Amino acid sequence: MSWLARLFAPRRREATRAAVPVPALRPDAAAPAAAIGQTPPAAPPVPLLCWLLGAEAPAAGPATAAEARALEAIDAVLAQPGLPEDLLPRAAALVPQLLAMLRQGDQLPVPAMAQRVSRDVVLTAEVLKLAGSAYYRGRGEAADLQQSISLIGVQGLQTVIARVVLKPIYDHAPGPWSRSAGARLWAHSEALAAECALRAEGVPVFDAYLTGLLHDSGWTAALNLLDRGGTAPAPPSEAFCAALERRAYRLFGRAARRWAITPAFAELGADTLRHPLATSPHPLAVVLRQAMPAALERARDETA
Numbered sequence: 001m002s003w004l005a006r007l008f009a010p011r012r013r014e015a016t017r018a019a020v021p022v023p024a025l026r027p028d029a030a031a032p033a034a035a036i037g038q039t040p041p042a043a044p045p046v047p048l049l050c051w052l053l054g055a056e057a058p059a060a061g062p063a064t065a066a067e068a069r070a071l072e073a074i075d076a077v078l079a080q081p082g083l084p085e086d087l088l089p090r091a092a093a094l095v096p097q098l099l100a101m102l103r104q105g106d107q108l109p110v111p112a113m114a115q116r117v118s119r120d121v122v123l124t125a126e127v128l129k130l131a132g133s134a135y136y137r138g139r140g141e142a143a144d145l146q147q148s149i150s151l152i153g154v155q156g157l158q159t160v161i162a163r164v165v166l167k168p169i170y171d172h173a174p175g176p177w178s179r180s181a182g183a184r185l186w187a188h189s190e191a192l193a194a195e196c197a198l199r200a201e202g203v204p205v206f207d208a209y210l211t212g213l214l215h216d217s218g219w220t221a222a223l224n225l226l227d228r229g230g231t232a233p234a235p236p237s238e239a240f241c242a243a244l245e246r247r248a249y250r251l252f253g254r255a256a257r258r259w260a261i262t263p264a265f266a267e268l269g270a271d272t273l274r275h276p277l278a279t280s281p282h283p284l285a286v287v288l289r290q291a292m293p294a295a296l297e298r299a300r301d302e303t304a
Contacts, residue, residue: 047241048188048296052181052219055235067240070229074222074247083254087221090168095259098165102158102261113157114146126160127152158206159197162213163190169217175227181219184303189216191298195291203283207264211284212291214259218252249277 050058063071077084085092104116117123124145130136131148142148149157170189172182189212196212197205222244226232236244253272260266264284271282277289 045293045296047238047245048219048292049181049241049244050235051296051300052184052188053177053232053234053236054180054184057235058238058241059235061237061239063237063240063243066229067237070226071240071243071247073229074225074244074251077225078247078250078254082258083221083251087224087251088169088217088255090171091217091255091259094165094169095261098162099261101161101165110146110150114144114149117149117157118145120164123160123164126164127157130156130160155206159193159209162206162210163193166213169214170220173224173227175224176230177223177226177232178220180232181223184299185216185219185223187303188295188299189213191302192216192288192291192295195295195298196287199287199290201287203264203287204262207262207284208287210261210265211268211288212295214256214265215249215252215288217255218248218250221251221255222248246276 046056047058050056077087101116104113108116117127127145127148128142131142131151136142136151140151142151152160167186170182170186172178172185192215193209193212196208200208250272253269255269256265256272257269260269268282268284271280271285275281275285277285280286280289
């Protein structure tokens with residue numbers, strides 16, 4: 001089922017468990033170590049880097065000397081005015097292609113859009129898949145590509161185009177870090193896009209979806225930089241996971257500022273120069289921040 005169908009379909013809720021009666025304690029009785037019916041403390045969330053590398057949990061303690069050197073190398077790149085092309089080499093061709101297709105989707109009539117889409121087998125399959133999803137089956141029937149485009153509308157077509165066109169950005173490089181994390185990175189970016197779209201209050205849904213879909217390009221750039229330093233540690237330190245996550249967001253911002261796919265997306269790129277994700281007031285940053293925990297949970301479920 002596509003993200004748009006999940007967006008509009010009712011979300012499943014876990015069955016509510018019957019409450020366990022808690023016996024009253026006598027005033028003079030000592031409280032038990034774990035009160036009956038009390039919810040045990042939740043385990044600390046696994047950092048995204050650990051999940052990408054297949055590690056169960058980060059190593060305790062500060063960053064290692066090798067990790068510190070890796071962070072310094074990333075900081076040197078972040079000190080440059082722009083993002084080097086070789087960190088996201090496919091984006092130089094893919095983003096202009098996306099922009100051109102999005103403009104055509106706004107300007108062309110449905111028959112012309114169907115003709116353009118039909119030239120791409122993968123794009124055609126994704127449009128038909130979305131139109132046949134549970135959400136759209138309740139809104140009408142689509143017997144061919146043209147009817148499918150009419151059914152999903154411009155927003156649906158835009159999200160399909162973005163997903164198909166931009167996926168090659170996440171094709172992992174042959175280095176050790178990218179090779180370890182690449183298989184899961186696209187799954188996480190899809191999950192983050194879906195969760196951002198679900199939380200798109202006060203911002204266009206497509207902008208929220210695009211932000212989630214492309215956020216992990218910062219991780220792609222970070223992993224490509226780490227590949228130059230050698231073997232990926234297993235597991236990385238907790239301090240390194242946190243530090244790398246902050247830098248991956250800034251690398252994403254460098255790319256977003258240059259791509260300027262939509263005005264709000266370009267504004268978010270500029271905002272990353274002023275604010276870290278944890279404190280940014282930008283509406284898309286707020287959506288991204290809220291979506292991240294659920295996105296990681298969704299990605300873990302869908303790749304289990």
